[in-house]
Amino acid sequence: MSVQAWTFVMVGVSFALYIGIAVWSRAASTKDFYVAGKGVSPLANGMATAADWMSAASFISMAGLISFMGYDGSVYLLGWTGGYVLLALLLAPYLRKYGAFTVPDFVGDRYYSQVARIVAVVCAIFVSFTYVAGQMRGVGIVFGRFLEVDVNLGVAIGMAIVFFYAVLGGMKGITYTQVAQYCVLIFAYLVPAIFLSILITGNPIPQLGLGGVDQATGTPLLERLNGLHQELGFAPYTSGVKSRLDVFFITAALMVGTAGLPHVIIRFYTVPRVRDARISVGWALLFIALLYTTAPAVAVFARTNLIASVDEVPYSEVPEWFSNWETTGLVSFEDANQDGLIQYVGPESALTNELTVDRDIMVLANPEIADLPGWVVGLVAAGGLAAALSTAAGLLLVISSAVSHDLLKRSIKPDITEKQELLAARIAAGLAVLVAGYFGMNPPGFVAQVVAFAFGLAASSFFPAIILGIFSKRTTREGAILGMISGIGFTAAYIVFFNFVRPELNTPEHWWLGISPEGIGTLGMLLNFAVTVVVSRITPAPPAQVQVLVDLIRVPRGAGEAHELHV
Amino acid sequence: MSESPRHGRVHERPSVTDPETVARHREYWRRNIGYVGVLLAVWFTVSYLCGIVFVEPLNGLELPGTHFPLGFWFAQQGAIYVFVVEIFVYVWLMNRLDREFQVDEGSDE
Numbered sequence: 001m002s003v004q005a006w007t008f009v010m011v012g013v014s015f016a017l018y019i020g021i022a023v024w025s026r027a028a029s030t031k032d033f034y035v036a037g038k039g040v041s042p043l044a045n046g047m048a049t050a051a052d053w054m055s056a057a058s059f060i061s062m063a064g065l066i067s068f069m070g071y072d073g074s075v076y077l078l079g080w081t082g083g084y085v086l087l088a089l090l091l092a093p094y095l096r097k098y099g100a101f102t103v104p105d106f107v108g109d110r111y112y113s114q115v116a117r118i119v120a121v122v123c124a125i126f127v128s129f130t131y132v133a134g135q136m137r138g139v140g141i142v143f144g145r146f147l148e149v150d151v152n153l154g155v156a157i158g159m160a161i162v163f164f165y166a167v168l169g170g171m172k173g174i175t176y177t178q179v180a181q182y183c184v185l186i187f188a189y190l191v192p193a194i195f196l197s198i199l200i201t202g203n204p205i206p207q208l209g210l211g212g213v214d215q216a217t218g219t220p221l222l223e224r225l226n227g228l229h230q231e232l233g234f235a236p237y238t239s240g241v242k243s244r245l246d247v248f249f250i251t252a253a254l255m256v257g258t259a260g261l262p263h264v265i266i267r268f269y270t271v272p273r274v275r276d277a278r279i280s281v282g283w284a285l286l287f288i289a290l291l292y293t294t295a296p297a298v299a300v301f302a303r304t305n306l307i308a309s310v311d312e313v314p315y316s317e318v319p320e321w322f323s324n325w326e327t328t329g330l331v332s333f334e335d336a337n338q339d340g341l342i343q344y345v346g347p348e349s350a351l352t353n354e355l356t357v358d359r360d361i362m363v364l365a366n367p368e369i370a371d372l373p374g375w376v377v378g379l380v381a382a383g384g385l386a387a388a389l390s391t392a393a394g395l396l397l398v399i400s401s402a403v404s405h406d407l408l409k410r411s412i413k414p415d416i417t418e419k420q421e422l423l424a425a426r427i428a429a430g431l432a433v434l435v436a437g438y439f440g441m442n443p444p445g446f447v448a449q450v451v452a453f454a455f456g457l458a459a460s461s462f463f464p465a466i467i468l469g470i471f472s473k474r475t476t477r478e479g480a481i482l483g484m485i486s487g488i489g490f491t492a493a494y495i496v497f498f499n500f501v502r503p504e505l506n507t508p509e510h511w512w513l514g515i516s517p518e519g520i521g522t523l524g525m526l527l528n529f530a531v532t533v534v535v536s537r538i539t540p541a542p543p544a545q546v547q548v549l550v551d552l553i554r555v556p557r558g559a560g561e562a563h564e565l566h567v
Numbered sequence: 568m569s570e571s572p573r574h575g576r577v578h579e580r581p582s583v584t585d586p587e588t589v590a591r592h593r594e595y596w597r598r599n600i601g602y603v604g605v606l607l608a609v610w611f612t613v614s615y616l617c618g619i620v621f622v623e624p625l626n627g628l629e630l631p632g633t634h635f636p637l638g639f640w641f642a643q644q645g646a647i648y649v650f651v652v653e654i655f656v657y658v659w660l661m662n663r664l665d666r667e668f669q670v671d672e673g674s675d676e
Binding site for chain 2: 066071073074077078081082084085088089090093207208210211212213220221222223238239244247248251252273274275278279281282285286289292293296551554555556557
């Protein structure tokens, strides 16, 4: 069977599975639609969270990014996992106890203010839309590269699938399809990694192979790679080039942003009890860590392999995968010195670099580089699609519930019936799919950049408001609103200035304190905290019912769910 | 209470004015903050200190039994393992604390 046939089979079978699950888990009520009836087991919720969290970027691009960044790539590894510790310790159990449907629900009630609710809704929709457009694009790209389908047709197929299970099943359908998608994506990620690890280090566990010995030369793998880097004029792989301060700030922005992303937070509303919310964060991080500790190993294997198999190799003798991927434009070679050999060198070398490699190739071409059978290639395609679709669905749900619940039910028209709200939620989800699909087909040039900044924006807006809402009873409506606005305003202004107003100044010398736009969310978050605390001290204390509410959130057991007190 | 709290649409106000309960809840919260403080200190140490601030000096050492430079290992592997363990430790500590202060949700639900 050809590679292409295998890919069709793998993708087809996985899609049939998702549709089957969607039909089986239709939503009957708004509670089903928003929070899966609050009946999801912690283990299943952990898997669903992991799939929700790991996007097309994690699956396809991250290992490649690390591969080119070396030590600097740690910002993603630390940032996108460490946030779960904050979630488990500071957010998930309390938000579950509060027992609402959405993040703006909590913000609006805790800060006894429609303005706070609306600010939160706008932040949630903005963050989610920037993120979802990138996912739809990812779906299109996977279709384009593996199935040789037009990118737009690929996006349309992806939209149809998500439309089907998100609109029909809401959170319930999404949760159970995400469980299946996690299984598909982790299997697809680990299989080639294990093969590569055996091939290069002789150790079947990639996490250990990374610290092992390179079989071809008998030297430790990381030492060999550092040596190759030095020879070719790259910075040593295990050291990196970013300033320590910037690495610190970017890591913090990604961590805190992770804990503040609405599509992650709402997953912890779906479990029955507070203790389930705590442990499901643990499961989620365990499942995420499986991929995130494998990624740096894949990065090193792929990097070593790439250098060893192409540098100073005659262009006429390159391996087959090289020519295959050259046709897609992801690898390109320009013989600057006309010697017929490929020179792949870094910025500190006297020679001219002749090879351009797209970072996405590191994961996508892995099965071919390691000469793995056709079904593994098909599996990687299905895995990439699973990662993109699961994240897109989670984000679409946030958007639809923000519209039907926070705006319609809680703000504009509180007297609509349960049935009408459910219908509104379905329509909103449907419209959100169409808008996301439109951006997937016609991506504005800035989407890729904005996705990275979604974290800074989430870190500087939601995180302090939620934390202080739980841990400080004295935090007032005025404090929280001004804090959110100043935090997100400062962060957005810094990002916009360096990326869109004066992009020519976007270099370390011009950055404030040497902090890059990727890391500025950390400063925005600190500003938000400072403003909220100071303003709260000088404004009237929150009403007594709100203080009762906070007391109730802090203990797992209590009369009913906290939000039913109707403060 | 005829209805379990989980499914409950129970609207009775909890007795938050009862001084004994108030004191118990306050102590529960103080212990919780203590756990969270210690765990966050560990979280900060393994990621920001070992993985970023002191990564260069630690890279002079090797993780015993492997060929990992220690700082690099913390940044790309070790910190993540510690994060996972920390959450499960927190879950265990809090379930114990919930029972001790009689604020757990019960196992019959």
